[in-house]
Amino acid sequence: MKSISRRKFIKASSMASIGLYTNCYKNTEFDIIIKNGKVFDGLGNPGKIVDIGIIGEKIIAIRDLSTGKAKQIIDAKGLYISPGFIDIHTHTDMELMANRKGESKIRQGITTEVAGNCGYSPFPIKKEDQQEFYDSIYEKYGLELKWNDIKGFLNALRKGGIAVNYATFTGHGDLRAYVLGRNDVKPTSEQLEEMKTVLANSMKEGSLGLSTGLEYSPGSYAETEELIELCKVVKKYNGVYSTHMRSEDAKVEEAIQEAIEIAKKSKVSLQISHFKACNKPNWHKLDNMLRLVHNAKNEGVDIMLDRYPYNAWGTGLSSFLPLWARQGNTDEIIKRLKNPELTKKITEYMITRATLIGGWDHIMISSCSQKQNKKFQGKYINEAANISGKNELQFVFDILIEERNDVGVIGFAMDENNLKKVLADPLCVIGSDGSVAAPYGILHKGNPHPRYYGTFARVLGKYCREEKIFDWPTAIKKMTSMSAQKLHLEKRGMIKKNYFADITIFNPETVIDKATFVAPHNYPDGIDYVIVNGKIVINRTKHTGNLPGKVLTNDIFGKK
Numbered sequence: 238m239k240s241i242s243r244r245k246f247i248k249a250s251s252m253a254s255i256g257l258y259t260n261c262y263k264n265t266e267f268d269i270i271i272k273n274g275k276v277f278d279g280l281g282n283p284g285k286i287v288d289i290g291i292i293g294e295k296i297i298a299i300r301d302l303s304t305g306k307a308k309q310i311i312d313a314k315g316l317y318i319s320p321g322f323i324d325i326h327t328h329t330d331m332e333l334m335a336n337r338k339g340e341s342k343i344r345q346g347i348t349t350e351v352a353g354n355c356g357y358s359p360f361p362i363k364k365e366d367q368q369e370f371y372d373s374i375y376e377k378y379g380l381e382l383k384w385n386d387i388k389g390f391l392n393a394l395r396k397g398g399i400a401v402n403y404a405t406f407t408g409h410g411d412l413r414a415y416v417l418g419r420n421d422v423k424p425t426s427e428q429l430e431e432m433k434t435v436l437a438n439s440m441k442e443g444s445l446g447l448s449t450g451l452e453y454s455p456g457s458y459a460e461t462e463e464l465i466e467l468c469k470v471v472k473k474y475n476g477v478y479s480t481h482m483r484s485e486d487a488k489v490e491e492a493i494q495e496a497i498e499i500a501k502k503s504k505v506s507l508q509i510s511h512f513k514a515c516n517k518p519n520w521h522k523l524d525n526m527l528r529l530v531h532n533a534k535n536e537g538v539d540i541m542l543d544r545y546p547y548n549a550w551g552t553g554l555s556s557f558l559p560l561w562a563r564q565g566n567t568d569e570i571i572k573r574l575k576n577p578e579l580t581k582k583i584t585e586y587m588i589t590r591a592t593l594i595g596g597w598d599h600i601m602i603s604s605c606s607q608k609q610n611k612k613f614q615g616k617y618i619n620e621a622a623n624i625s626g627k628n629e630l631q632f633v634f635d636i637l638i639e640e641r642n643d644v645g646v647i648g649f650a651m652d653e654n655n656l657k658k659v660l661a662d663p664l665c666v667i668g669s670d671g672s673v674a675a676p677y678g679i680l681h682k683g684n685p686h687p688r689y690y691g692t693f694a695r696v697l698g699k700y701c702r703e704e705k706i707f708d709w710p711t712a713i714k715k716m717t718s719m720s721a722q723k724l725h726l727e728k729r730g731m732i733k734k735n736y737f738a739d740i741t742i743f744n745p746e747t748v749i750d751k752a753t754f755v756a757p758h759n760y761p762d763g764i765d766y767v768i769v770n771g772k773i774v775i776n777r778t779k780h781t782g783n784l785p786g787k788v789l790t791n792d793i794f795g796k797k
Contacts (some may be wrong), residue, residue: 274313321348326668356450443790446476691693691750
């Protein structure tokens with residue numbers, strides 16, 4: 238036998254280890270081979286031209302498969318191959334049951350939705366509120382569904398199949414309402430223990446952790462100590478605390494400090510949602526906000542941020558009511574709006590909020606349910622008020638009453654340079670803050686924020702390719718492995734052997750968002766293929782109808 242030098246032996250061994258030899262797969266038939274594309278592993282490493290072989294749900298080979306056999310071959314020449322995108326901050330729940338194809342998300346290359354954010358989740362639901370909740374689902378989506386806890390909700394998702402993977406937090410607002418109701422009250426020690434028990438049970442059934450919406454009622458009524466105690470439960474199950482902080486404008490720095498205090502005292506992993514400084518008087522605070530975060534990271538806090546790539550927020554018009562006016566159920570809130578003795582105080586607060594953002598011409602109505610008000614969708618409040626023949630304040634009162642306190646609005650409040658700083662920050666990942674929508678059917682409603690359709694394509698096209706605030710490997714890392722690792726998504730977020738075949742293939746020259754604030758129901762360009770758990774869902778930009786998504790729960794994460 239002819240001997241070989243040590244150098245040649247090491248070289249041969251290295252080539253084999255990275256998959257340049259094809260012999261071991263000579264007789265293997267793959268379900269899918271992706272060839273000729275540039276593969277990015279999701280860890281921030283440069284892309285390389287290499288083939289990917291998929292069998293079943295998993296990536297089996299990453300190497301030269303030019304002689305390999307497959308039931309289907311995707312020629313990705315000129316395209317970039319990425320792990321499927323993970324949307325770490327969404328508000329999708331019933332939408333994915335109303336349209337299981339997940340249209341606006343899967344067409345962005347998103348393969349995993351992470352929901353239950355900002356303190357809202359469709360569980361737990363106390364007995365007294367269940368019928369009203371079921372009625373609202375039917376009214377909005379035409380769905381006859383019933384559950385009261387996370388187990389029932391996730392089972393309803395599983396039942397009909399879904400196009401994307403799905404995971405959820407437990408919303409603190411709904412947890413608090415389950416135990417305390419929706420009023421401004423402090424829990425007794427017994428009530429706090431009940432909240433902790435319900436949260437623990439939710440996590441045992443699959444919840445990622447706890448989310449808060451501390452600008453919204455009833456979550457806003459919680460004191461810091463309550464949140465620390467709840468986060469100790471989250472820590473016990475190795476979960477994450479995701480927070481829409483108590484302020485994102487005048488007191489944003491204090492809100493960051495509170496979030497960090499909660500994380501330090503509970504030792505929980507912290508995710509700060511849609512990190513931003515709203516309203517022009519606060520734009521200068523951004524640099525110090527980032528300093529606070531990085532100082533906490535250096536002190537050992539497990540902290541990350543997420544952000545969507547737009548300078549406008551989206552929320553409910555009810556946020557223009559003072560917190561005391563948002564207490565209780567919808568009927569109680571509307572009763573206050575009709576009370577002449579209270580409207581003066583409410584009006585003062587509304588004027589302050591509108592002035593800080595720059596006026597009613599900075600606030601656009603995005604969604605209404607009543608037929609007579611749909612003409613206002615896509616119009617600024619000053620325009621809508623003029624059309625209705627009212628002043629802005631009277632218009633706001635009337636539409637909140639007519640719509641039963643459910644009016645979506647978009648506020649133009651942020652600075653472009655600040656946006657770029659946040660997106661480029663090494664601790665920031667990408668989250669849409671949107672939910673599944675579609676340009677047809679029940680989900681073709683209102684003028685939703687364009688982030689519902691465009692977030693991930695906009696980051697790639699505008700901020701990576703055009704603005705060059707980061708390179709391709711970094712952009713992809715922010716959309717994939719960083720979020721997967723934060724949430725302990727086992728074997729997802731990377732192109733790696735034996736990982737789940739969640740894969741997005743896009744054109745680096747054409748990928749871009751097409752949704753606008755006036756015309757949001759438009760899919761992005763340049764997302765050519767999307768594969769979820771080894772099944773092709775988007776094929777040459779067309780939806781195949783496949784529904785291979787999984788509900789990802791605690792047991793999958795290995796966090797029991």
